[in-house]
Amino acid sequence: xxxxxxxxxxxxxxxxxxxxxxxxxxxxxxxxxxxxxxxxxxxxxxxxxxxxxxxxxxxxxxxxxxxxxxxxxxxxxxxxxxxxxxxxxxxxxxxxxxxxxxxxxxxxxxxxxxxxxxxxxxxxxxxxxxxxxxxxxxxxxxxxxxxxxxxxxxxxxxxxxxxxxxxxxxxxxxxxxxxxxxxxxxxxxxxxxxxxxxxxxxxxxxxxxxxxxxxxxxxxxxxxxxxxxxxxxxxxxxxxxxxxxxxxxxxxxxxxxxxxxxxxxxxxxxxxxxxxxxxxxxxxxxxxxxxxxxxxxxxxxxxxxxxxxxxxxxxxxxxxxxxxxxxxxxxxxxxxxxxxx
Ligand code: NAD
Ligand code: TYD
Numbered sequence: 001x002x003x004x005x006x007x008x009x010x011x012x013x014x015x016x017x018x019x020x021x022x023x024x025x026x027x028x029x030x031x032x033x034x035x036x037x038x039x040x041x042x043x044x045x046x047x048x049x050x051x052x053x054x055x056x057x058x059x060x061x062x063x064x065x066x067x068x069x070x071x072x073x074x075x076x077x078x079x080x081x082x083x084x085x086x087x088x089x090x091x092x093x094x095x096x097x098x099x100x101x102x103x104x105x106x107x108x109x110x111x112x113x114x115x116x117x118x119x120x121x122x123x124x125x126x127x128x129x130x131x132x133x134x135x136x137x138x139x140x141x142x143x144x145x146x147x148x149x150x151x152x153x154x155x156x157x158x159x160x161x162x163x164x165x166x167x168x169x170x171x172x173x174x175x176x177x178x179x180x181x182x183x184x185x186x187x188x189x190x191x192x193x194x195x196x197x198x199x200x201x202x203x204x205x206x207x208x209x210x211x212x213x214x215x216x217x218x219x220x221x222x223x224x225x226x227x228x229x230x231x232x233x234x235x236x237x238x239x240x241x242x243x244x245x246x247x248x249x250x251x252x253x254x255x256x257x258x259x260x261x262x263x264x265x266x267x268x269x270x271x272x273x274x275x276x277x278x279x280x281x282x283x284x285x286x287x288x289x290x291x292x293x294x295x296x297x298x299x300x301x302x303x304x305x306x307x308x309x310x311x312x313x314x315x316x317x318x319x320x321x322x323x324x325x326x327x328x329x330x331x332x333x334x335x336x337x338x339x340x341x
Contacts, residue, residue, distance in 0.1 A: 002028045005076045007061050007109070008083030009054070010034035012189040013124070015044035017080065017227040022053045026231075030054045031074050033061065037101075038329050039086065043321060044188045061105040064112065071116040078120045080234060081109055087192055088128075088154045089337055092279055095153035102157035103164070110168045110176075122177045122234050123165045127219070127246065128155035129180060132282035135217060138250075141288040142180075144242040151280050162242075169240045177237045179230055181245040182287045186223030186307070187314040191322050192330065194218075195308075198257060199315045200322050202264050202271060209338050212277030214254035217284040221247035222302035222311075232296045246287025247300045259305075263312050275338065 008014040009032030018030055032054050034040045048054045055074070059066045061083050070076060083105060085091065085098045106123065113121050130142040131149030148163070150156040168174040185195045198208040229245040237243055261271055292298045315322060326334075 002078060003031065003074055003076050004028045004078045004080060005031045005033065005070065005074075007033050007079070007081045007105075008040070009056070010036060010040040010042050010044050011082060011086070012039075012044075012186075013184060013223055013226060014082035015041075015188050016186060016223045017082070017230060018045055018054055019048060020224065020227045021231070022048045029074070031057065031070060031076060033057045033059050033070065034083065035060045037085070039190045041188075041190075041325070062100060062108050064108045067108055067112040068116065071112055076116070077118060078234065079109060079113060079118060080122045080124065080230060081106065082124045084158070085154070087190075088152045089192070089278060090333070091152055091154035091157070093336070095157070098153055098157040099160075103160045106161040106164055110164060110174065114168065114172055114174055118175065120175055120177065120234055120239070121165075122179065122230065122237075123162065124230065125162050125178050125180045126155065126158050127180050127182045127244065127285050127287050128152065128282065129159040129162055130285075131155075133284040133286055135215070135284045138286075141286040142244060143288045144180075144244055144291055151282055175239040177233050177239060178242045179233050179245055180242060180287075181226050181229070182219035182221050182247060182285055184221055184223045184226050186311050187318070188321075189223070191325060192333070194253065194256065195260070195311065196315060196322065198260050199264070199312050200326065202260065202266055203316065203319070204326075207271055207273040208257060208260075209275040210253060210257060210272055211275060212281060214257065214274065215252045216281060217250050217252050217286070218256075219246045219286050220249050220251055220256070220304060221245065221300060222304075222307040225300040225302055228301070229292060229298045232298045233292070236296050238295070243292045243296070244287045244289050245292060245298075246289045247304070248287075248289065249300075249304050250284070250286050251304075259308055260312065263309060
């Protein structure tokens with residue numbers, strides 16, 4: 001049976017990926033490693049660990065000795081690397097942890113894969129490495145050839161990791177693949193990101209903090225579509241290649257906010273608070289996903305309206321999950337970021 005190392009498996013997308021493979025009964029043994037930072041939550045995958053479908057190891061990907069041991073103990077031959085510090089606003093407060101987890105962590109995994117051997121190594125990256133697009137040129141989107149031009153410490157650390165991955169293909173012939181996806185939404189997303197933050201604030205009867213003029217545009221993709229795309233690239237992608245993943249679903253933040261308010265029966269005037277813009281806030285992201293469609297036959301299956309309803313419902317039905325987060329260490333961050341409200 002194939003043995004797959006999934007890093008960051010207790011985070012938002014990693015957990016959805018692991019849950020999807022288990023649900024579909026894919027014939028793979030899953031070794032899930034996660035440091036359980038503030039964003040990692042064992043509750044996201046506890047049931048599949050208890051059912052002996054996933055082997056969980058609490059650990060840091062920067063720990064070279066541990067990574068080597070995992071390779072030997074479980075005969076790892078494939079890697080899907082999700083683990084990262086992932087929140088732009090936190091990277092503005094301090095970039096150190098981003099360089100450590102995203103750059104050094106990737107270097108340790110690459111060196112371990114190189115020393116111990118690997119059949120496929122997939123780096124989960126982001127469209128944010130390409131920088132920002134002009135809002136008055138809708139015909140321009142990010143392709144795999146778009147030069148890297150990261151604008152936040154988060155995206156700079158992800159771009160640095162991508163460059164390292166690329167170099168291990170060219171220099172050492174390591175069989176790597178890189179995916180660059182647009183903004184995800186869905187169950188288990190940490191409530192510091194736009195959609196779960198706004199939904200949970202509204203359930204709590206609080207206002208939602210909209211940055212700047214609220215007209216920044218993101219290309220939103222349901223997390224399950226992202227996970228399916230990663231699985232397609234892992235199985236069928238050409239090594240050494242980059243694959244963009246996106247929903248062809250550009251939406252300004254104001255429209256996202258309206259969609260959430262409508263679905264939750266809330267009024268704009270009493271619910272939305274415009275707050276100071278994020279420094280260096282990228283104006284627009286848009287993905288051209290022609291390559292993955294043409295080569296691997298992937299395209300998104302979920303429609304935005306329906307998947308948003310499912311997502312909002314999930315946060316309604318899982319209050320214990322996010323209330324535990326919002327009352328913990330996160331509260332301190334929230335007050336620092338948005339002030340006490
Ligand atoms: P997340 O913050 O929810 O999860 C990240 C996970 O990595 C957490 O469980 C955390 O504990 C773990 N982790 C962090 N540092 C670690 C370390 N040193 N060792 C082991 N584990 C560590 O993030 P996410 O939204 O699930 O994103 C997963 C990946 O997908 C990231 O690489 C991110 O850059 C990329 N990505 C995210 C999006 C998005 O919209 N969320 C879009 C495109 C790409
Ligand atoms: P976010 O979910 O942080 O993802 P990213 O910055 O990686 O795209 O933010 C999505 C968009 O929502 C982005 O344009 C910033 C904006 N935003 C707000 O307006 N208010 C908020 O409180 C947050 C967290 C984000």
